[in-house]
Amino acid sequence: xxxxxxEKDLVTPGDTVYDGDEYRPNSGVYEEDGKIIxxxxxxxxxxxxxxxxxxxxxxxxxxxxxxxxxxVSSVGYSNWRADLNSxxxxxxxxxxxxxxxxxxxxxxxxxxxDVGDAIVTKVTSVTEGYDVNLSMExxxxxxxxxxxxxxxxxxxxxxxxxxKGTMVKQIxxxxxxxxxxxxxxxxxxxxxxxxLAAKAVKKVEKEAHVDGLTDKIGEWLDEQLEEGE
Amino acid sequence: xxxxxxxxxDEDGNRVDGRKPxxxxxxxxxxxxxxxxxxxxxxxxxxxxVVASVFGPQKLHPRHLQESDRAVIKxxxxxxxxxxxxxxxxxxxxxxxxxxxxxxxxxxxxVELEExxxxxxxxxxxxxxSDGGTRVTGINAAALALADAGIPMKGMxxxxxxxxxxxxxxxxxxxxxxxxxxxxIPIATINGGDEITLLQMDGDISKETLDxxxxxxxQGCTDLYxxxxxxxxxxxxxxxxxxx
Amino acid sequence: xxxxxxxxKKMIKDGDRxxxxxxxxxxxxxxxxxxxxxxxxGSAKVTIGDTQVVVGLSVSVEDPYDDRPDSxxxxxxxxxAPMASREYESGPPQEDGVELARVVDRGIREAEAVxxxxxxxxxxxxxxxxxxxxxxxxxxxxxIDACSLAAxxxxxxxxxxxxxxxxxxLDRDNRERDIPLQEEPITxxxxxxxxEILWDTTGEEEDAQGARLTTSINEHGxxxxxxxxxxxxxxxxxxxxxxxxxxxxxxxxxxxxHEAAGQ
Numbered sequence: 001x002x003x004x005x006x007e008k009d010l011v012t013p014g015d016t017v018y019d020g021d022e023y024r025p026n027s028g029v030y031e032e033d034g035k036i037i038x039x040x041x042x043x044x045x046x047x048x049x050x051x052x053x054x055x056x057x058x059x060x061x062x063x064x065x066x067x068x069x070x071x072v073s074s075v076g077y078s079n080w081r082a083d084l085n086s087x088x089x090x091x092x093x094x095x096x097x098x099x100x101x102x103x104x105x106x107x108x109x110x111x112x113x114d115v116g117d118a119i120v121t122k123v124t125s126v127t128e129g130y131d132v133n134l135s136m137e138x139x140x141x142x143x144x145x146x147x148x149x150x151x152x153x154x155x156x157x158x159x160x161x162x163x164k165g166t167m168v169k170q171i172x173x174x175x176x177x178x179x180x181x182x183x184x185x186x187x188x189x190x191x192x193x194x195x196l197a198a199k200a201v202k203k204v205e206k207e208a209h210v211d212g213l214t215d216k217i218g219e220w221l222d223e224q225l226e227e228g229e
Numbered sequence: 230x231x232x233x234x235x236x237x238x239d240e241d242g243n244r245v246d247g248r249k250p251x252x253x254x255x256x257x258x259x260x261x262x263x264x265x266x267x268x269x270x271x272x273x274x275x276x277x278x279v280v281a282s283v284f285g286p287q288k289l290h291p292r293h294l295q296e297s298d299r300a301v302i303k304x305x306x307x308x309x310x311x312x313x314x315x316x317x318x319x320x321x322x323x324x325x326x327x328x329x330x331x332x333x334x335x336x337x338x339x340v341e342l343e344e345x346x347x348x349x350x351x352x353x354x355x356x357x358x359s360d361g362g363t364r365v366t367g368i369n370a371a372a373l374a375l376a377d378a379g380i381p382m383k384g385m386x387x388x389x390x391x392x393x394x395x396x397x398x399x400x401x402x403x404x405x406x407x408x409x410x411x412x413x414i415p416i417a418t419i420n421g422g423d424e425i426t427l428l429q430m431d432g433d434i435s436k437e438t439l440d441x442x443x444x445x446x447x448q449g450c451t452d453l454y455x456x457x458x459x460x461x462x463x464x465x466x467x468x469x470x471x472x473x
Numbered sequence: 474x475x476x477x478x479x480x481x482k483k484m485i486k487d488g489d490r491x492x493x494x495x496x497x498x499x500x501x502x503x504x505x506x507x508x509x510x511x512x513x514x515g516s517a518k519v520t521i522g523d524t525q526v527v528v529g530l531s532v533s534v535e536d537p538y539d540d541r542p543d544s545x546x547x548x549x550x551x552x553x554a555p556m557a558s559r560e561y562e563s564g565p566p567q568e569d570g571v572e573l574a575r576v577v578d579r580g581i582r583e584a585e586a587v588x589x590x591x592x593x594x595x596x597x598x599x600x601x602x603x604x605x606x607x608x609x610x611x612x613x614x615x616x617i618d619a620c621s622l623a624a625x626x627x628x629x630x631x632x633x634x635x636x637x638x639x640x641x642x643l644d645r646d647n648r649e650r651d652i653p654l655q656e657e658p659i660t661x662x663x664x665x666x667x668x669e670i671l672w673d674t675t676g677e678e679e680d681a682q683g684a685r686l687t688t689s690i691n692e693h694g695x696x697x698x699x700x701x702x703x704x705x706x707x708x709x710x711x712x713x714x715x716x717x718x719x720x721x722x723x724x725x726x727x728x729x730x731h732e733a734a735g736q
Contacts (some may be wrong), residue, residue, distance in 0.1 A: 010466065012458045013384050014382070014420040014454075015458070040381055041465075055381075057267070059378075087287045087289075087347070089288070129347070130346060146480060148476070153379065195493045209468070210472055263556060263611045265557060266559075280556065305555060310552075311529025314512055314645050315531075315533070316604050355554055360512075
């Protein structure tokens, strides 16, 4: 066993994580001279036969299948462009955007989505050159109205959602808010206690590497609610 | 300071600020000091204080500067007007441009640029206080800021400068030693190892002295690399610690 | 994001803000005097919420202006460093930095805060120029208020180097006297969003604002400088409402200034 760093250990770029034959390099690491080395400031995770490092931070790089929150940035002749809070912009074509038939000569695309609109949308394809396509066909897709959007690191999204959604469900229940977490790290919150829900989400993001976080966040929320937040 | 004789070493062999030849100045590093930037860090080495920021990867404008297969780094080095005794006039200057370029070249080999085709990574170093070694302190801060921003790297780049004063090789020259000494040799390495990504030199020294200076500086880089690691780990370990 | 802008404008009608503050509530303010202690003649770092600014003072010797032979000068400059905000990367319109510097300057200059004649070394020949340089590290709104507070703290705690007659230069190791401060103007900005007035706006709130009014008030309660910004107009009533509220706000900041300066 040559686990130089163990499960849940914190590592920095250049740290050797593993030296041996049992594990292959997965994401967040590279191989050099038979050693597996971290590319990030992050947390070590061992799988059955591979090891990876989950980064503590980093901007969103689009992946097929991701359901994200985006902002429409421009309206074209037969499509819209949207900002995913990523270095790569995305395109939404009309045939996957709305159910009805749009007559390009008669109808105004801004009637459906206008610049500045926030939408929940799905990434359907990402080319090698990072041309990204979106679709509104998934039942989770919609235009967002009201509420607020905050930002967290995409690498922390799984923690904010929690195993089987336990973390986000807890936040929703205790604050009575609607919460939608985009894979790109944008989180939409609406409700009376939106400020508290937002703080809870940011707290999970900051403390994602702490054990037993779901309970700790639950306790913290109870305390805040008692203080009459 | 006309023809004043400067005593670089006292009778005990201590330097003007009390250090031994192979000691670098007291260094403080803090990661994540700015909120808007994707990554940031502040490094203080003696009286030199630098804040570095990283934005990216992000859209790169104008488009003709984009590279189809990798990200492009833009580096800015700037001295605040109050960072030196004689006010530094704000505005672009050639020295700053050159330092920006060598600093970029020092960090680039460590960054996995191919992971972000067409994108840009903007790095900025602001020198708030200057007392020698601003470019190497800036590189140390920038490397931390890149890690803080979650940008994938082969490893951490650390930098320091060795110098020659009174024919003695010293580590981490301060402002006075830099201005009045014989040579100034800033270097940077990756992971405190053997890959040198920054090397500059000005002075008048023998090859043997140069070799000695390089060894000393490399050791300094290795030690600073450890400090960088600690600064990064400290940011997150303290959060775990809060719950104990 | 536009969604947030719309929500900010809607919430403010009910007196609510995204972070739960009252409309006239300031975020946590921290002031550190003498932040740049080795090189600057005076300095301060001010943090308001996440906004971070550093002001440093420098002194040099110059010729006086012909029409004011006994007077030193003050020059104020502001650097919107690209690190302060992602928006700056595409280059802020230079006018933003210039306006910031001039508004900070105006409060200090019109109050005659610095005794310029005390900066005179030799009448008609040599005077001191005091440079006030503001460096923005992180922009999350309220830059004018933060820079003004930092500038006053730096002026209040800074010292002038002695002038060496023989060499005709400043001896920076010889800190002869305090900066000659004779007035204490405090500058605050009131903002208008959707018809409501609020104070200490975040970056997001400033994106939603229609107008702002900056007021500088000295310790005698007199208004010494004002600047209106952004595009929406103010009614006279709104102006007086802001000025009246400003007096109370400047009191609070004045206390913070005194504490930071060790008074």
